[in-house]
Amino acid sequence: MHSYDYAVLLAFFALVLIPAPWLGRFYYKVMEGQRTWLSPVLGPVERGCYRLSGVNAETEQNWKQYTLALLAFNLAGFVLVFAVLLLQGYLPLNPTHLPGQEWSLALNTAVSFVTNTNWQAYSGEASVSYLSQMIGLTVQNFVSAATGLAVLVALCRGIARRSASTLGNFWVDMTRATLYGLLPLCVLLALFLVWQGVPQTFGDYVHAVTLQGVDQTLPLGPAASQIAIKQLGTNGGGFFGVNSAHPFENPTAWSNLFEMASIILIPAALVFTFGHYVKDLRQSRSIIACMLALFLIGGGAALWSEYQANPGLNNPQVEQTAPLEGKESRFGTTASVLWTVTTTAASNGSVNNMHDSLNPITGMVALVNMMVGEVIFGGVGAGLYGMLLNVLIAVFLAGLMIGRTPEYLGKKLQAREVQLLVATLLVMPVGVLVLGALAASLPGPVASVTNPGAHGFSQVLYAYTSASANNGSAFAGFGANTTFHNLMLGLGMLIGRFGYILPVLALAGSLAMKKSAPLGENSFPTHGPLFATLLVVTILLIGGLTFLPALALGPITEHLSLGF
Amino acid sequence: MTTYLRPATSLILLMTLITGAVYPLVVTGVAQVAFPEQANGSLLRDDQGQVRGSLLIAQAFKGDAWFHSRPSAADFATVASGASNLAPSNPALAQRINDSAAQQYLEAQGAVPLDLLTTSGSGLDPHLSPAAIAYQLPRVAAARQLATEALQALVEQSTLQPLIGPPVVNVLALNAALERLAPASK
Incomplete structure (x- = not known):
């Protein structure tokens, strides 16, 4: 590793961790409707939205009403995107006259963007018009992230409130998350990206004649504005097919650093937002320590793995160094690996290198990051509500060990809460193992595999893990655009999204109604190094025990067979 | 409802x-x-105003008189861009790299730099490492009948050295500068 490799690691952690406490407090104030310095500009817009939609911002909803509002809003979004993708051939802002998407692809894409997954079975520049990118995909990038944030604050309120029947108002939470939480940061990042070289225009694709006289078409479009939200909203759906590896999406080492830090900027900040809700920032510190520990374990393993030359290329005529297939020169090994770890730890799924070509253990780190349920920072909102589920499971386990009723921040965990927790534990195994096994054993679907041997199985495993974890990255050689995979992966994405959201909101409702018992001397403390360690072990055990056999068949076999 | x-x-x-x-x-x-x-694609125009490409998008260069770009799995297609997605364990990858190394290998210069043998993530990587440019420099200098020192000065002008990333040379910018200095005989 060179000095610039250490510099990019240092700059990355500084960009994420230094603003987090401040930004986390900002999100708390915004979501609780307190005045911020943005209120004079965005306040009138916010109130206008409520007036036009007939929303009374003062009323609150119980968990069932909150859930129904969320589902209605997501359904409306789905219908809109699905229709726009099917009909884009008849709609304006389509300079290259692209036809509508085939129905199963449009269905898959609509589900993918509504669930914050951004799995892409298509290539943006070749099959989605400017209009579809803007009013279809960009909008869902915003509101799917805002939906995640809304669910998180509902859970925070459920934990913080005592003997309460309501969790807030979904319409208000979603609107505030979009307007204050996402838009301002996106404008800043988008302009920074244009400065670095990302196109932002409504002009047509440009025709060029290369220096050697060959015709070339340069695809352009309003890319920077969409890339900003795809990173900040942990969406990950590329404007161009090869995503953030494309020089127009990610032109320089600096654009790369900022896009990468943007992936977990908001998820890291939200950990502190939670601390403000429960009026105990020690909780935030132990959770973020746990996330960092898991991030560093995975990151360390991935860097170690990816700096090894591929033994299969041992030839005196070939330079023996860290593999470069599928990587861009301007990023190099360190920034490529760091991106891979970040994008899979958070449920982002954008890629700046091709994961299919990574060394087996690097690919396995990406898989494990997703398999533990996207809780290592995770998606906007979704990462922390997933992590809080693990916190509750750790508390439950600790309760069993010390023989007391488990309680978290004064709230007793009883049969109903534990039932809901167990329901969420089933989401990843069902999505990955059941749907994945089906895809890996049927002769038709298995034809999508493009690499031989153990890696071929890894391709299937990666696709179904990515969909169920709402990540969206891929071992991109996998031919995902078939009716079977479009529908099954779509199902995986729905299970992975709503299989968490529904139990989490029910849990929030149930916790909100409880009285709060004061913390006694015998209560198990949920801050400090002991609890953080317990939390790390809980997450690794649950994920590890469930998925180790599948990993052994894929990346581990490939690693051993290559002779590293 | x-x-x-x-x-x-x-x-x-x-x-x-x-x-x-x-x-x-x-x-x-x-x-x-x-x-x-930047907002309009960082276009490169010639003296007549004709668009010759984008400084961010790689072009195919063939022949001894040009610096070759990073290999592209999609043959420099821009719509749609693409990668090889070959696994490290895929025999097709080793086969392709070994064949390509046999073609480019120069005994005097040692092993071929890996970025000249591997395809990028986008298939449109506009850069190469300074080592990959240096490997091609004697060939281009001979073909254009230029002193290697003059060529090295051009290379330095097209080299980026960011604080937080590896040094890279923009191949299109380099070839455009080369063409202004000493046009290739067609």
Whole structure:
């Protein structure tokens, strides 16, 4: 590793961790409707939205009403995107006259963007018009992230409130998350990206004649504005097919650093937002320590793995160094690996290198990051509500060990809460193992595999893990655009999204109604190094025990067979 | 039901207006004024004003008189871009790399730099490492009958050395500068 490799690691952690406490407090104030310095500009817009939609911002909803509002809003979004993708051939802002998407692809894409997954079975520049990118995909990038944030604050309120029947108002939470939480940061990042070289225009694709006289078409479009939200909203759906590896999406080492830090900027900040809700920032510190520990374990393993030359290329005529297939020169090994770890730890799924070509253990780190349920920072909102589920499971386990009723921040965990927790534990195994096994054993679907041997199985495993974890990255050689995979992966994405959201909101409702018992001397403390360690072990055990056999068949076999 | 239907439909339409139309339009407006070059694709034009490419998008260069770009799995296609997605364990990868190394290998210069043998993530990587340029330099100098020192000066002008990333040379910028200095005989 060179000095610039250490510099990019240092700059990355500084960009994420230094603003987090401040930004986390900002999100708390915004979501609780307190005045911020943005209120004079965005306040009138916010109130206008409520007036036009007939929303009374003062009323609150119980968990069932909150859930129904969320589902209605997501359904409306789905219908809109699905229709726009099917009909884009008849709609304006389509300079290259692209036809509508085939129905199963449009269905898959609509589900993918509504669930914050951004799995892409298509290539943006070749099959989605400017209009579809803007009013279809960009909008869902915003509101799917805002939906995640809304669910998180509902859970925070459920934990913080005592003997309460309501969790807030979904319409208000979603609107505030979009307007204050996402838009301002996106404008800043988008302009920074244009400065670095990302196109932002409504002009047509440009025709060029290369220096050697060959015709070339340069695809352009309003890319920077969409890339900003795809990173900040942990969406990950590329404007161009090869995503953030494309020089127009990610032109320089600096654009790369900022896009990468943007992936977990908001998820890291939200950990502190939670601390403000429960009026105990020690909780935030132990959770973020746990996330960092898991991030560093995975990151360390991935860097170690990816700096090894591929033994299969041992030839005196070939330079023996860290593999470069599928990587861009301007990023190099360190920034490529760091991106891979970040994008899979958070449920982002954008890629700046091709994961299919990574060394087996690097690919396995990406898989494990997703398999533990996207809780290592995770998606906007979704990462922390997933992590809080693990916190509750750790508390439950600790309760069993010390023989007391488990309680978290004064709230007793009883049969109903534990039932809901167990329901969420089933989401990843069902999505990955059941749907994945089906895809890996049927002769038709298995034809999508493009690499031989153990890696071929890894391709299937990666696709179904990515969909169920709402990540969206891929071992991109996998031919995902078939009716079977479009529908099954779509199902995986729905299970992975709503299989968490529904139990989490029910849990929030149930916790909100409880009285709060004061913390006694015998209560198990949920801050400090002991609890953080317990939390790390809980997450690794649950994920590890469930998925180790599948990993052994894929990346581990490939690693051993290559002779590293 | 209408308690949910009206806010759901009107809010999705309002959010579409704000985040899907106003937001990209505002960013486009500011970007077109503040950074017009970059916002329109960092285009490279010749003296007649003809667009010859984008400084960010690799072009295919063939023949001894040009610095060759990073290999492209999609043969430099721009719509749609693509990668090889070959696994490290795929025999096709080793086969392709060994064949390509046999073609490019120069005994005097040692092993071929790996970025000249591997395809990039985008298939449009506009850069190469300084080592990969140096490997090609004697060939280009001979073909254009240039002193290697003059060529090295050109290479340095097209080299980027960011604080937080590896040094890279923009192959298109380098070839364009080369063509101004000593046009290749067609």
